[in-house]
Amino acid sequence: xxxxxxxxxxxxxxxxxxxxxxxxxxxxxxxxxxxxxxxxxxxxxxxxxxxxxxxxxxxxxxxxxxxxxxxxxxxxxxxxxxxxxxxxxxxxxxxxxxxxxxxxxxxxxxxxxxxxxxxxxxxxx
Numbered sequence: 554x555x556x557x558x559x560x561x562x563x564x565x566x567x568x569x570x571x572x573x574x575x576x577x578x579x580x581x582x583x584x585x586x587x588x589x590x591x592x593x594x595x596x597x598x599x600x601x602x603x604x605x606x607x608x609x610x611x612x613x614x615x616x617x618x619x620x621x622x623x624x625x626x627x628x629x630x631x632x633x634x635x636x637x638x639x640x641x642x643x644x645x646x647x648x649x650x651x652x653x654x655x656x657x658x659x660x661x662x663x664x665x666x667x668x669x670x671x672x673x674x675x676x677x678x
Contacts, residue, residue, distance in 0.1 A: 559599040562606060567595040569613045583612050 556562055570580050570591075577591040594601055594609065610617060 559601075560597065563595045563598040565615075566598075566606075566609055566613065569615055570595075573613065580609070580612065584608055 556565060570577070576588075577595070578588045581588045581591045594606070598606060607617070
């Protein structure tokens with residue numbers, strides 16, 4: 554399961570808890586919280602601390618694997634500056650536009666060259 558949002562984490566915790574045949578009360582007792590906390594965690598964990606989420610994951614024997622943070626060449630992902638990220642996004646979007654066949658087909662050369670008109674041409678002698 555791909556987890557992209559806090560809500561995805563909550564759904565994963567709920568499905569694992571159910572697979573282990575634990576009630577919300579059972580899980581809450583194991584971590585020293587009440588059932589309402591588990592309900593909140595499973596439905597909207599965005600305000601729950603990372604440490605508490607990790608404690609619940611450990612209680613449910615869920616391992617967190619960060620290996621997907623490796624780059625394709627298996628080097629450790631290095632933090633990038635906001636400027637680098639912006640340049641990459643702009644570059645990606647511009648490449649996408651250039652390769653868009655619909656957009657390319659609408660490009661055309663001007664039908665005629667502009668005519669330069671001198672203001673002196675219209676003066677009477």
